Amino acid sequence: MAHVIKAVDENYEARVRDSFGRQPAMRLIGARMGRVEAGYCEIELPFRDDLTQQHGLFHGGFTSAIADAACGYAAYTLFGAVDSVLSVEYKINFLSPAAGDKLVAIARAKKSGRTLTVCEFEVLAAKGGEQVLCACGIATMIRLADRPDRPQAG
Amino acid sequence: MAHVIKAVDENYEARVRDSFGRQPAMRLIGARMGRVEAGYCEIELPFRDDLTQQHGLFHGGFTSAIADAACGYAAYTLFGAVDSVLSVEYKINFLSPAAGDKLVAIARAKKSGRTLTVCEFEVLAAKGGEQVLCACGIATMIRLADRPDRPQAG
Amino acid sequence: MAHVIKAVDENYEARVRDSFGRQPAMRLIGARMGRVEAGYCEIELPFRDDLTQQHGLFHGGFTSAIADAACGYAAYTLFGAVDSVLSVEYKINFLSPAAGDKLVAIARAKKSGRTLTVCEFEVLAAKGGEQVLCACGIATMIRLADRPDRPQAG
Amino acid sequence: MAHVIKAVDENYEARVRDSFGRQPAMRLIGARMGRVEAGYCEIELPFRDDLTQQHGLFHGGFTSAIADAACGYAAYTLFGAVDSVLSVEYKINFLSPAAGDKLVAIARAKKSGRTLTVCEFEVLAAKGGEQVLCACGIATMIRLADRPDRPQAG
Numbered sequence: 238m239a240h241v242i243k244a245v246d247e248n249y250e251a252r253v254r255d256s257f258g259r260q261p262a263m264r265l266i267g268a269r270m271g272r273v274e275a276g277y278c279e280i281e282l283p284f285r286d287d288l289t290q291q292h293g294l295f296h297g298g299f300t301s302a303i304a305d306a307a308c309g310y311a312a313y314t315l316f317g318a319v320d321s322v323l324s325v326e327y328k329i330n331f332l333s334p335a336a337g338d339k340l341v342a343i344a345r346a347k348k349s350g351r352t353l354t355v356c357e358f359e360v361l362a363a364k365g366g367e368q369v370l371c372a373c374g375i376a377t378m379i380r381l382a383d384r385p386d387r388p389q390a391g
Numbered sequence: 392m393a394h395v396i397k398a399v400d401e402n403y404e405a406r407v408r409d410s411f412g413r414q415p416a417m418r419l420i421g422a423r424m425g426r427v428e429a430g431y432c433e434i435e436l437p438f439r440d441d442l443t444q445q446h447g448l449f450h451g452g453f454t455s456a457i458a459d460a461a462c463g464y465a466a467y468t469l470f471g472a473v474d475s476v477l478s479v480e481y482k483i484n485f486l487s488p489a490a491g492d493k494l495v496a497i498a499r500a501k502k503s504g505r506t507l508t509v510c511e512f513e514v515l516a517a518k519g520g521e522q523v524l525c526a527c528g529i530a531t532m533i534r535l536a537d538r539p540d541r542p543q544a545g
Numbered sequence: 546m547a548h549v550i551k552a553v554d555e556n557y558e559a560r561v562r563d564s565f566g567r568q569p570a571m572r573l574i575g576a577r578m579g580r581v582e583a584g585y586c587e588i589e590l591p592f593r594d595d596l597t598q599q600h601g602l603f604h605g606g607f608t609s610a611i612a613d614a615a616c617g618y619a620a621y622t623l624f625g626a627v628d629s630v631l632s633v634e635y636k637i638n639f640l641s642p643a644a645g646d647k648l649v650a651i652a653r654a655k656k657s658g659r660t661l662t663v664c665e666f667e668v669l670a671a672k673g674g675e676q677v678l679c680a681c682g683i684a685t686m687i688r689l690a691d692r693p694d695r696p697q698a699g
Numbered sequence: 700m701a702h703v704i705k706a707v708d709e710n711y712e713a714r715v716r717d718s719f720g721r722q723p724a725m726r727l728i729g730a731r732m733g734r735v736e737a738g739y740c741e742i743e744l745p746f747r748d749d750l751t752q753q754h755g756l757f758h759g760g761f762t763s764a765i766a767d768a769a770c771g772y773a774a775y776t777l778f779g780a781v782d783s784v785l786s787v788e789y790k791i792n793f794l795s796p797a798a799g800d801k802l803v804a805i806a807r808a809k810k811s812g813r814t815l816t817v818c819e820f821e822v823l824a825a826k827g828g829e830q831v832l833c834a835c836g837i838a839t840m841i842r843l844a845d846r847p848d849r850p851q852a853g
Contacts, residue, residue, distance in 0.1 A: 262450030296416030298456020328482035332810040348794040570758030604724030610760020636790040
C-alpha cells in the first residue's frame with residue numbers, strides 16, 4: 238500500500254503520555270498506557286472487581302473506553318505539537334467474553350489525512366500466557382489544528 | 392411501520408432494574424437507571440470530576456458505556472423471563488462536547504426479532520434547563536434464550 | 546435540542562438535483578431523487594429484476610447505495626454554493642427483507658458542523674399501500690469547502 | 700489467538716461460487732468473484748463508466764456492495780451445506796478516492812460463532828501495478844441454519 242504513516246512531531250511519545258496522564262477517567266478505571274509508536278498505541282486495563290458487569294466479566298463500556306482512547310492516541314502520535322484530537326465516531330464488535338487478568342487495546346492508524354485519521358483496533362483479554370480476541374473495531378479521529386491539548390502558559 | 396415492539400414478560404421492569412443493580416461497573420461510575428418501558432430505557436450519569444478527560448468534559452468512554460447499557464436494557468425489556476442479553480456491536484457518533492450536570496442515554500428498540508434486537512440511542516448532556524445532543528448511535532443486541540441473567544437457586 | 550439545521554445557500558435544491566443527475570451509477574440502477582429539503586433527502590429505487598440477490602429481493606448493496614447517496618445529499622443541502630461533499634463513513638443495519646415495489650431511503654442531518662455533518666437514515670420497502678422498515682443507519686459526511694461539485698467554466 | 704477459522708463443508712468453494720452466480724445485481728455491475736478460501740473471499744469490480752459518481756470515480760455504493768458481498772461469502776465458506784447467510788450490519792470507512800482500473804474487495808472472517816460471524820474487509824483500487832487502500836470496514840453476518848441458499852428440488 239502506498240499510504241505511509243509517519244509522525245511529524247518527533248516528541249510525540251512524551252506528548253501522548255502527558256495527555257493520557259491528565260485524564261481522570263483513565264485513572265478511575267486503572268487504565269495504563271502501554272507501547273506507543275508512530276500511528277500505534279496500546280492501553281491496558283488490569284482486572285478489578287468494580288470493572289465488571291453482572292457476570293463478573295469486564296464491562297463492555299470499559300472495553301470500549303480503552304479502545305477509543307487507544308485509537309485517539311494512535312492518531313495523536315501523528316499530529317503536530319500544538320494540535321489536539323477528538324473522536325468523531327467508532328464502531329465496535331464484541332467477539333468473545335472479556336474474561337482475564339487484563340484487557341489490552343491495540344490501535345493502529347490505517348489512514349491519516351490532513352483532517353481525519355482512521356484507526357482500527359483489537360482488544361485482547363490476557364489470561365496466564367494466553368490471549369483471546371474479545372473485540373475489534375474502527376474509529377475516526379479528527380485533528381483540531383493549532384489547538385493544543387494542554388493549556389499554554391501565558 | 393408494521394413492526395410492533397411489545398414485551399412478552401410483564402415483569403420486565405423489575406427484571407431490568409435488578410440486572411442493572413448487579414453491575415459493579417455502573418456503580419463505579421455512578422450511573423443510574425431512569426425510565427424503563429417496553430423497548431425503551433434511559434440511563435443517567437451525573438457529573439463527577441473523576442469521569443472527565445483532560446479538558447474537564449465527560450470522557451467519551453463513559454458516554455459510550457451508558458449508551459451501550461441503555462441499549463442492552465431496552466432490548467432486554469422485550470426478552471423472556473429466563474433469557475439474557477449480550478451486545479453484539481454498536482456504533483457511536485460524537486456530535487457535541489459532553490459538558491453539563493449529567494448525561495442521559497436514551498435507547499429505543501427499532502426492530503426486535505427472535506435472535507437479534509436493533510436499538511438506536513441518543514445521549515443528551517443536560518445543563519440547567521437545557522439539553523444538548525452530544526452523541527447518537529445504533530446497537531445490535533443478541534438474545535440468549537433460556538440462559539437467565541441471574542443465577543438460579545439450586 | 547438547541548442545534549438548528551439550516552441551509553446557507555437558498556439555491557440548494559437545484560444544486561442537489563443537478564449533482565444527482567450527473568451520477569451515472571444512480572442512472573444505472575434507476576434511482577430517483579424524491580423530496581429534498583434543508584438537511585433532508587429522499588432517494589427511491591423502483592424494483593427491477595436485475596437489482597436482486599439470489600432470492601429475488603433487492604440486493605443489500607443497492608439498499609446501501611441509495612442510503613449513502615441520500616445522506617450525502619441531505620448534508621449537501623446545508624453546504625455553500627461552491628462546496629462539495631464526500632462520504633467519510635457509514636454504518637447500516639439490515640432489519641427486514643427488502644421486498645417490494647420500491648425502496649425509499651430517507652436521510653436527515655442530525656448535526657451539521659463546519660467540517661462534518663452526521664445524518665441518520667431509514668430505508669423503507671413499499672409494497673402496495675404498506676411500508677416496511679428494512680434498514681437504518683448513520684453516516685458521516687465531510688464538507689470540502691470551496692471545491693465545487695461541478696467543474697467551473699473557465 | 701486461540702480462535703480457529705475452519706470450514707465444515709469441504710465443498711464450500713463450489714457452493715459459494717454457485718450462490719454468487721445467481722445474483723443478478725452482481726451481474727448488472729460486472730462484479731466477479733476472485734479467490735475463495737475458508738473464511739476468505741475476494742470480489743473484483745472492473746471499471747466501467749456507468750459505475751461512477753459525478754467526478755468519474757467508482758460510486759461508493761458499489762464499493763460498499765462488493766465489500767458486503769465479499770464479507771457475506773467469506774462467512775458463507777464456513778457454514779454448513781444447507782445453511783444460508785444474511786448481512787446483519789456493516790460499517791465502512793472511505794479512505795481514498797476509488798480511482799483505478801478495478802476495485803478489489805477482500806474479506807476475512809475474524810470470528811465465527813454458531814450464529815454470528817464477524818468479517819473485516821478492505822477495498823483496494825488497482826491501477827497499473829499499484830494498489831491504493833480506498834475503504835475498510837467490519838461486517839456482521841448471521842447463519843440461517845438448515846435454510847439452503849438454493850431451492851431444493853422437490
